[in-house]
Amino acid sequence: MLGTLIALAPSIIGFGNASTPILRRFGRCGDLSYGVYLYAFMIQQVLIWRFxxxxTFAGHLAWASALSLAFAWLSWHLIEKPSLGLKQIYRSGAAKVVTMIRSKSGPRYREALRDQ
Structure with a gap:
């Protein structure tokens, strides 16, 4: 028993670190993890309330899994991915504001204010 446990831990870590074609293709539909995290509990509760x-447990599991993945996919493509695209817009706008503040607080700007 102890030998099995000692061999099991490195095997699990090795499998987790493995890069196979199947694992590399897993993220091609988007990052669904946060959407599954957000919607799974709510979907499970609605299924239990309704049915x-x-x-059966297997039916609940199948429906909850399918609906959670569907909602997570919709969330990724309609909310999360477009929101991440806004990051570049605000980042470039923020950089312009910082540059403007730095230029107005520099020594030349203060000298120009004194001369007025």
Missing amino acids: GARM
Whole structure:
């Protein structure tokens, strides 16, 4: 038993660090992890509220997984990815503001104010 546990830990770490074609293609649909995190609990609760014990555990699991992934995909493509694109706009705008503030607080700007 102890030998199995000792061999299992490095095997799991090795598998986690492996880069296979299947694992490299996993992110091609977008980063769904945050969307799954946001929507999974709500979807599970709605399914339990709506269907309760009339649906089996496997049915709940299948529907919750499918709906969570669908909502996460929609969230990534309609909200998260476009929002990340705004980062460049605000970053360039913020850089212009910082440059403007620095130029107006520099020695030449203060001298020009004194001369007025």
